[in-house]
Amino acid sequence: MSKSGIETRFYLQHPGFTLDIDLTIPDQGVTALFGPSGSGKSTILRCIAGLEKAKGKFVFDGNVWQDDNTFIPPHQRPIAYVFQESSLFPHLSVMANLNYAFKRRKQNNHEFSLDKAIELLGIAHLLDRKPAKLSGGEKQRVAIARSLAVNPKLLLMDEPLAALDVARKREFLPFLEKLHDTLKMPVIYVSHSPTEVARLADHIVLLKEGRVEATGPLNHTLSRLDLSSQMDEQASVIIEARIEQLQSEWHLAEAAFEGGSMWVRDMNFVIGSQVRLQVLARDVSLTLSPDKDSSIANTIEAIIEEVGAGDHPAILLVRLKIGANFLLSRLTSRSFHHLGVSVGDKVWAQIKSAAIIE
Numbered sequence: 209m210s211k212s213g214i215e216t217r218f219y220l221q222h223p224g225f226t227l228d229i230d231l232t233i234p235d236q237g238v239t240a241l242f243g244p245s246g247s248g249k250s251t252i253l254r255c256i257a258g259l260e261k262a263k264g265k266f267v268f269d270g271n272v273w274q275d276d277n278t279f280i281p282p283h284q285r286p287i288a289y290v291f292q293e294s295s296l297f298p299h300l301s302v303m304a305n306l307n308y309a310f311k312r313r314k315q316n317n318h319e320f321s322l323d324k325a326i327e328l329l330g331i332a333h334l335l336d337r338k339p340a341k342l343s344g345g346e347k348q349r350v351a352i353a354r355s356l357a358v359n360p361k362l363l364l365m366d367e368p369l370a371a372l373d374v375a376r377k378r379e380f381l382p383f384l385e386k387l388h389d390t391l392k393m394p395v396i397y398v399s400h401s402p403t404e405v406a407r408l409a410d411h412i413v414l415l416k417e418g419r420v421e422a423t424g425p426l427n428h429t430l431s432r433l434d435l436s437s438q439m440d441e442q443a444s445v446i447i448e449a450r451i452e453q454l455q456s457e458w459h460l461a462e463a464a465f466e467g468g469s470m471w472v473r474d475m476n477f478v479i480g481s482q483v484r485l486q487v488l489a490r491d492v493s494l495t496l497s498p499d500k501d502s503s504i505a506n507t508i509e510a511i512i513e514e515v516g517a518g519d520h521p522a523i524l525l526v527r528l529k530i531g532a533n534f535l536l537s538r539l540t541s542r543s544f545h546h547l548g549v550s551v552g553d554k555v556w557a558q559i560k561s562a563a564i565i566e
Contacts, residue, residue, distance in 0.1 A: 214362075214394065218255045220262035227251050227262065227418040233411070235269065238388050238395045240405040240426075243415035249398040251418075253364045256396065257289055258282035268362060288355030290365045294347035296339040302350050303335040309357035325353040328390055329383055345376040349383055363395045369404060384408055406446050406486055407565045431534035433516030433525050443489040443525065446565070447533050451481040463562075467531020468508035470562045484565040489525060489536035491560040494547060498556050506559040510535060512551050515544070528557055535559075 213232040220227040227248045233239050241249040254260040258273070259282055266274040273280045296305050310322050326332050329349040339347055348368055355363065368384075369377045381404070387395070388408055399405055405412060405426075412429050414421040422429050429435075431445045449463035454474055461474040463483055470485060477483070498507050510528035518525050524544050526537040535557050549555055 215265060215267035216252070216256070217264040217266070218252065218262040219264050220251065220255065220260065225418055227255075229415075229418075229420050231413060231420050231423055233394070233396065233413070235394050236392070237410035238397050238408050239411040239413060240409035241396065241398045241413050241415060242400070242402075242405050242409075243421075244400065246417070247415035248418040249400075249415055250366050252415075253289070253366050253396065253398055256362075257287055257364060258285055286359075286361040288358055288360035288363050290348075290352055290355050290363070290368050292367050292370045294339070294351035296347060296350060296354070298339050300338070301335065302331060302337055302339075302342070305339075305350060305354050306335075306357050309354045313357065313359040322353075322357050325356040328356075328386055329353045343376065344372045345380040348372070348380060352383075352387070361393055363391065363393055365395060365397045367398050367400070369399075369401070381407060402442075403565065407484060427534055431527055431536055433514055433527055433536075441488075441490050441519075441538070443536055443538060444486050445489075445534055445536055447485045447487065449483050449485050451477045451479055451483060453479065463564075465531070465533055467510075467529075467533050470506045470508075470559060472562050472564055475564060486563045486565050487535060487559060488561070489538035491562075492528075492535055492537040493539065493558045493560070494526065494537055494544075494549075494555045495558055496547060496549070496555060499558070502558065504558045504560055506562065508535075508557045508559065510555055510557045512549060512553050512555060515551060528555070530557070 213235050216233055217230045218227055225246065229252065241252055243249055251260060255262045256266060258280060261279065272278050273285060300308065306322060329352055331349050331353055334342060334346055334350065342350065369380060372380060385408065397408060409426050412426050413423045414435065422432060422435055427446050447465050449465040451461050452464040452469065453462045454477065459474045460471045461477045462469050463472050463485055472485065508530055510530045512526060513529045514527040516525045518538060522540050524539060524541050526539065526544065528535040528537060537557060
């Protein structure tokens with residue numbers, strides 16, 4: 209892959225909507241396109257796939273797929289596209305659906321065989337069934353395996369969980385996490401679900417009315433104070449952590465990360481498990497010294513990096529740096545003033561609650 213990433217420049221006008229983006233997408237990991245309905249998420253995927261012809265330029269792995277003189281047709285682009293609906297051939301068994309895609313692959317990939325796709329998506333027991341006999345989550349797992357069978361270099365996923373109920377989503381997400389941990393190809397994932405993005409994404413592109421509002425690594429971007437999405441009580445950050453120890457008598461686990469650690473509810477973890485923590489800004493208070501007599505178990509030393517306005521004149525958002533990670537604290541202007549602190553000062557962040565992203 210090119211170190212410069214995936215060059216993505218598109219301009220497209222429809223009645224009542226204009227897409228105008230210029231960004232570089234990482235050429236590894238999962239990049240989430242996130243924003244409200246009508247922000248342009250799916251349109252960008254269609255432009256990348258060549259299904260919609262916008263003005264601009266698209267360069268992948270050093271190869272120009274589109275510019276002023278070039279337009280590679282969709283069937284010649286080495287991509288796999290997973291839609292909201294599985295679109296399996298109803299008259300074919302699961303294995304026949306997979307073999308149809310496998311026969312269309314342009315070159316062999318010994319690192320990612322059809323057998324590996326079947327194992328990764330946990331569908332070995334479904335191979336003889338027809339799509340009508342599958343649940344929604346099973347259909348999507350087969351659809352992803354079929355997409356991988358064509359040996360793509362880029363995987364596009366357009367809200368693959370949108371048609372699933374809550375129970376099926378919980379069943380399906382672990383398989384997406386396995387994909388995240390196993391695939392070497394970049395994945396561009398469209399979603400309007402904060403939970404999905406928090407659980408799966410490495411990089412995020414925040415879209416608003418056809419334009420890029422912000423882009424960057426997940427935690428760094430979500431901790432920005434200039435984003436409209438962070439102004440309300442749901443403002444939060446995501447921290448990657450590792451389970452270091454368990455306290456079985458209290459049903460607690462210690463999740464450590466660069467800059468500190470937090471005690472969280474034990475969900476039958478094993479030592480060494482990788483987890484993602486979500487910390488809401490409203491659950492973070494500040495103090496000038498570590499309070500040993502508080503009922504709040506999680507107190508972490510931090511540096512005030514930035515202070516911004518909240519969604520009300522009485523509210524401030526404070527961005528805190530803890531090692532390589534960030535926290536947000538939502539508190540009143542009065543409370544911040546009484547602390548007598550400013551940017552660059554050391555404080556202690558008291559974290560009332562941290563949730564494991566499920």
